Amino acid sequence: MTIKDIESRLWSAADQLWANTGLRPSQFSTPVLGLIFLRHAEQRFVDAQAELQQEGVSPANADKYDYQEKGTLYLPDKARFSHLLALPEGENVGRAVNDAMSAIEAENEELRGVLPRNYTLLSNPTLIELLRLLAPLNQAGDAFGVIYEYFLGAFALAEGQKGGVFFTPKSLVELIVEIIEPYHGRIFDPASGSAGMFVQSAAFGKRHQRNVASEISVFGTEKDAETVKLAKMNLAVHGLSGDIRVANTYYENPHDALGRFDFVMANPPFNVSGVDKERLKGDKRFPFGIPTTDNANYLWIQLFYSALNPIGRAGFVMANSASDARGAEQEIRRKLLDDKAVDVMVAVGSNMFYTVTLPCTLWFLDKKKFQTARAKQVLFIDARHLYRQVNRALRKWSPRQIEYLANIARLYRGEAPEFMAGPDEDYPGTDPDLRETFPELVYQDVPGLCKVATLDEIAAQGWSLNPGRYVGVVAGESVSDEDFKAQFEAWNEELEALNAQALELQTRIAENAAFLLD
Missing domain, CATH: 3.40.50.150 (Vaccinia Virus protein VP39)
Known part of the structure; x- marks a missing residue:
């Protein structure tokens, strides 16, 4: 499954889930990103555990400092995604996810007061469906980082300009x-x-x-x-x-x-x-x-x-x-x-x-x-x-x-x-x-x-x-419609800025004139 397939599947699923929660995207994005955080954190935890075993450190003897030296968050048993996925029917999933977040913060001081705690606002069926959708996505490497970044951008799209203040396209950053x-x-x-x-x-x-x-x-x-x-x-x-x-x-x-x-x-x-x-x-x-x-x-x-x-x-x-x-x-x-x-x-x-x-x-x-x-x-x-x-x-x-x-x-x-x-x-x-x-x-x-x-x-x-x-342009090559459109948009942006400056100047002149006439 490619990242494109994963992105499309997750976003479609989230879109469907919104219909069942009554929450706005601005309210729903944080808990969804929190679950992606848990899934990615466990994947990194499992990878670090394998590295430690190769170095002769068994899971029973490893402490949180061993994991932190690997650049990985330490996850107590009840804070692991797999534990949440295996909860028995009838369990309060929202409370269990909240407890998982609290347990992670207790073991990783840099996250104190950071992780979301609003999972009891979501119904059990909604949370179980989210956990089920995320479970098989144990891609190698940093694929979950890509998914995480995708959701930041996708929710930015849903929330409009307000969301855009916190997301920069990954390729520009690179x-x-x-x-x-x-x-x-x-x-x-x-x-x-x-x-x-x-x-x-x-x-x-x-x-x-x-x-x-x-x-x-x-x-x-x-x-x-x-x-x-x-x-x-x-x-x-x-x-x-x-x-x-x-x-x-x-x-x-x-x-x-x-x-x-x-x-x-x-x-x-x-x-x-x-x-x-x-x-x-x-x-x-x-x-x-x-x-x-x-x-x-x-x-x-x-x-x-x-x-x-x-x-x-x-x-x-x-x-x-x-x-x-x-x-x-x-x-x-x-x-x-x-x-x-x-x-x-x-x-x-x-x-x-x-x-x-x-x-x-x-x-x-x-x-x-x-x-x-x-x-x-x-x-x-x-x-x-x-x-x-x-x-x-x-x-x-x-x-x-x-x-x-x-x-x-x-x-x-x-x-x-x-x-x-x-x-x-x-x-x-x-x-x-x-x-x-x-x-x-x-x-x-x-x-x-x-x-x-x-x-x-x-x-x-x-x-x-x-x-x-x-x-300039390549010799003999005309300016494409796309290039013209981009240039025109840039000119339009500059015109808007000049119009704003002109309005500011007009206002100052009017204020000064009123002061002098008074």
Whole structure:
């Protein structure tokens, strides 16, 4: 059974179960994710148990510290999924699941007060059906992690924009991780959501034979307390621990995030208005000034920049309009470029998110770049034409497409490319071959794909960081309808931002005129 089959089956089942509970998706998602957490936790527990036996430690003699050293949660007998599945008929399943959650928290301090306890709200038949559906899905490797992430996204889709604040498409996160290469050190996400950035960082480290538990430490802030609980569950089920706190990042700085981190990764909310900028005056996290427009994009960009230490790297998702924004935002962008901090820009096509169709841009900063030959250059990549069609409304990148894009950045930096990705079994298709594009495995500009632009060239373009302005198209190739649609959507987003700025200016003029006339 492929992951695609599993996703389809589970989501269809959940959809049917909603009809029998009377709960809204926002109420139902947490208990469902909790059961997926239990199932995945037991799979990892069983795998660790097998490893310990191979090392000569029998299950009878193993204690919780043996399992925790394997990066696995310790599960008491009554907290195991198999125990819940085997409950006799007539047993109160909801109470038993609640007890299982309590037992896990008692043995794993990092989860205290995190796991859901609302299972008595669901009827016995509903819970038994959920347990039955999850039971056979004992896939090898990290398949349950994929299922967990799928449900985060699927419930985000059902809950609309509100859900989207905590979910970032996995393939975008993977590319961010591949380009900034967080092998070690302190990793910060000031809009951490469900902690997907941290999970993918750990997966990257493991693929490169690093001891993730001892080599990386993760820190995050998230303003929604329930989402923080999901994040801690996500970390725990992947064998990670971290310091994620409930905080409004605009006004609060619980991690003292100024020049402290080796890596910053984030998917902040786009185009947020209404931030009280008076409260931000004098805050050193905004070294290039407070933008005058009612838009938080350049607040986030400065938060990411200022959190980096002198050799730190950042990768984050940003609204397309930020790449060409005018006024005070353009001046902040110029200062970032003058600081030699902007390293790579990647244009991403539409339909990559569950909750919005607009395209976006991935930004990559590197504070150490000023010491290299790339100091006065920026790499622009247009990845809008690369994707796998998941369904009519959703796209993703395949593992090899992610590897291809990351290797372009590695060649630009003078690093050796990596060839570790396997085929996309769920969504087969033809992937680009790096060796065909770069036969000598040395970076070169490729029309329609990538271009290294100098700061002088960028200045001539009004300090624009829009990859489409530099990469161009393949000679003799017309712009496709899809490309035009993506560009038009980007223009429309920029127009909306300009209209908002115009309305703000109009309001200020009216207020000033009223004051003078009075």
